Every structure is written in structure tokens, then in C-alpha cells.
Amino acid sequence: MDLFLQNHQYNYIVRQAKLVISTIKTCSDNQVVETVKYTALSKVLDACPGLSGEQRHLVERLGELQTAEELQVYMSKLLQCTIKFPTLTEPQLKRLFPKVKKLRIPDLSDLEKHPLTYFTWTDSATNKKYLVYYRQPQSDKKSSGKLIGIEGQYTSTNKTGVCAFCKKPGEAAFFSAVAKTRSSHSPDYYRSVGQYICLDNKACNVQITELDALESFIEDISK
Template sequence: MDIFLQNHQYNYIMRQGRLIMSTIRTCTDNQVIETFKYSAVSKVLDACPGLSEEHQQLLKRLGDLQTAEELQLYLDKILQCTFKFPAITETRLQRLFPKVKKLSMPDLTEIDERPLTYFTWMDTATNKHYLVYYRQPQPSKEAAGKLVGIQGQYTSTNKTGICAFCKKTGDASLFSVRAKTRSAQSPDYYRSVGQYICLDSKVCNTQITELDALESFIESVSR
């Protein structure tokens, strides 16, 4: 089966599918239901640009679903069309963070190449927070995808907050990164960029539906 969806796009399709099911359960006006379905499918196609006609037709089937059981079967099918995270090894992580002499390794068995947008882990001994993101191939740029590693500082908030990446409320932590760009206003001549993000990146990966905030954050600390 063709692989053409990214994790955040799969999440968006799932969200729209659940909204359709909710509308079917709570609305008795068939015209309203069909209008909502049309709108949901249009939003899905807008969130997945550049697809072939065959792939578009597969996504349009979302509007034909009538039950939660049909939705689950449909989601199981398109999950098989979703990119898995690249295989990660300790050697590959060390290459992403060459300046870290004793890199604390995450449990790589938990990654298992499942659909992910990014993953993070923490070194509790040093309060270091590591983020690895896979940037999909860009037709106008690189021919292949690229792994990006970001090292920052972890600060626990011990309270709920809104994640900058998935825009959902939950347990959050402050991820602060010293950007490469020098700034005369900073005592050490470097900018500090911080975002509140989900404490559990597994949860965030099931909720994130767009990449703008994540891409913007990575770009701001990589310049």
C-alpha cells in the first residue's frame, strides 16, 4: 500500500472523522449532516495537499462513513499509508548531538518506527531535554528527509498548560533552547527561546494536526 500521509495529517483525518460521527449521532437533519461531511472532507483535502487523484479518492471516502465501526476500519486502513518514524540507533542520536559527551539515551524500543511527528526524552540528572524531529522531503529543497536534533533545558511546571505544538491542554513543561543567533541584549550573547510543550511527547504525537508551530520553533533555534 502506498505511503503518502504524515502523522499529523492522519491525526487531522481522525479528528474530522470523529466530528462526523458526533454530528451523525446528535443531528437528525440529513441535509445538515451531508453539509458537515462535505466540509470535513474539504478540510482534510486542504490539510493534505499535492496528492494524486487515487489518494484523494481514498480520503474522500471519509464522507461515506456512517458508523463508528466503519470509521475505525477506515482509520486502520489509512494508518497503513502513514509514514513511520525513521529507524533510530544510539549511533544516529550521537551524530545528532555531537557536542554532548555523555548523551543520556532514551528507550529506543518505545519508538518502534510507529507514526510520529517528533519524539523527546529527558536526562533528569542534568534537566536536559532532547527533541528529534523528522523533516519530510521537500520537493523544492532536499531530495531526502532529514532528522533534526534540538537540545534544551527542561523546566517542570507541575500544572496543566497549552502545548505550543498540538494546541491541546494537558501536563506541560517548558522547553528552553539557547539559539545560535547572537543577541546583544542577552548577557551571554545568545537568545533563549522557550515553548510550553506536552510533558509526554507520545500524547502530543496523537494530537498534533499541523506543523507550523513546531517548524517555526525549530527554525528559530537553528538559525
């Protein structure tokens, strides 16, 4: 089967499927279980528009799950259909961040092992954080996929906060990037756009279930 799920969609389906299994384990009222299943399935289908018959059939197996073992099998089938992050190379990264003179190139070797919504690394010498996001081609094929690079300052907070991207609590870091255009109020300054995001970006990539916040952050910087 084609790769058709994006990382955040996979995460969302897994979250809903786990909810179904934990309800089955803890709730003896069949009607409640059926309602949770039905709601989970409709939420998942809403989050994955445009599925083909075969793809929908796979996703809809959520409704048949009964045990933790079946959940594992279901998750691994979905994972096989999840789009991997594009391979990145050093020249590509240099093109994404043309203004950075000495770009510290991160380890790119295990990039393909896990699906990711975004790839990020930090340069502790300069407190800079680099984020690469791959915007998937739109399903109407009007736009092709695109790699987007965002560079910003990075401050660890040693505090728990809610991450702007995945909306989960965890140790947060403040990431502030400079927008492409100057501030309308004081034309000498460039606008800065900042967000608290997970310090642990691997956890963030597992927790993220929608793209709205990440997309609007990128949008805001590109304005």
C-alpha cells in the first residue's frame, strides 16, 4: 500500500486507538465502549481526509480492536503506511539556511528511521536552533511538497510548559525566530516571533497530532 499517513495523523490515530483499548479494559458497559469506538473512528476519519477505499479500510480496523496485542499489530501496519521525512543532505541544509556562515550540520544518519513532522537541532555554541519542516504536497496536487528552514534563538527554561506545537506539557524551551519583514511600528526592527516548544523534540514529534500551530508559526515568520 502507498504511504498515505503523515506523522501527525499516525500519532492521532494511535492516541484514539489507545483510548479505545483502555476503555475496553476498564469499562464494563458495552454501550459506553461502542460510543467511544464510534467517536474515535469518526474523529480519525475527519483527521485523514481523502483516503482511498483500501486506505480507509485499514484505518477503519480501529473499530475492530479488542486487545493490546491487536493494537500493536494495528499500529505497526499504520506505521508501514506513514510517510518518512525526506532525506536531508549537507548541501540541502546549506541552501535552506544560506545566511548562516558556519552551519553546524547535525547527524542526518537516522533521519529515515522514524516518521517526523519536523526535524530540528541546536548549535550550543551560538544558542541557535534550526528547524526543518516538510510541507506535504496538497492533495489537489496544486502545490508540490516543500522543505522550509527556520532559524532562531533558543533558550532553555528549566520549566514545565505547554508546547505550542504538540500542546502537551513538558520541559519547554523558548524558540524565537526573526520574521522576514520589518516591524510595522518601528521600521528599524525586524519582528521576532517566539514560542515555547518541547525541549525534547523526539517526544514532540510523537505527541504532535495537528499541524495548525506549527503552520501558523511558519506563516507568521514568513510574513
